[in-house]
Amino acid sequence: MKSRNVTGITSIFVLGAMLAGSLFAAPARQAEASRLLKEVQSRAGVLAREAAVLDSYTRGGLSKESHVDRLNQVKEHINAIGVRLQILQAIRADVAPWQQVAIDAVVPVAANLAAHTEAAILHLSESGKPLWHQDYTSHVRAISDRSDRVKETIDLHLEMASTGDKLERLRDRANDLEN
Numbered sequence: 001m002k003s004r005n006v007t008g009i010t011s012i013f014v015l016g017a018m019l020a021g022s023l024f025a026a027p028a029r030q031a032e033a034s035r036l037l038k039e040v041q042s043r044a045g046v047l048a049r050e051a052a053v054l055d056s057y058t059r060g061g062l063s064k065e066s067h068v069d070r071l072n073q074v075k076e077h078i079n080a081i082g083v084r085l086q087i088l089q090a091i092r093a094d095v096a097p098w099q100q101v102a103i104d105a106v107v108p109v110a111a112n113l114a115a116h117t118e119a120a121i122l123h124l125s126e127s128g129k130p131l132w133h134q135d136y137t138s139h140v141r142a143i144s145d146r147s148d149r150v151k152e153t154i155d156l157h158l159e160m161a162s163t164g165d166k167l168e169r170l171r172d173r174a175n176d177l178e179n
Helices: 002-057 064-094 097-125 134-178
Strands: none
Touching (some): 002 097
């Protein structure tokens, strides 16, 4: 009987320690998520500009090497965003609800962007396929569109969070004035 009580007390102690640890970890994870979302936002801004330039290449007479170089730059930005999104997905359960929504909103767009980028790279690696081919130009256009959507999605969620924080501060001020 005594061992049951000790086991029960130990279980309660372990459970309490785990909950306390998660309470302390949550603010750190939320701060990390905010930092990562801002990094994605910054990278997405650069990516959107690079993708727009790549899209403009489809209307000019630039060499295949120019396309390959620009597409590789786009790919590097996408990979950098992908690393951050993987970390965000790993910590998703420990972040604020608005951060979870932001992660859930941006991941599918980024995955679609990566798929179009891979398809464009594959097109360029196949010999004999022209740069003006509809498959290639539609992938490049999609890269530009999805790059903009990644940035806009992150911008929107960060702005909503900022607005929510501001609203909470205003409510606190209003309550202080009433008291």
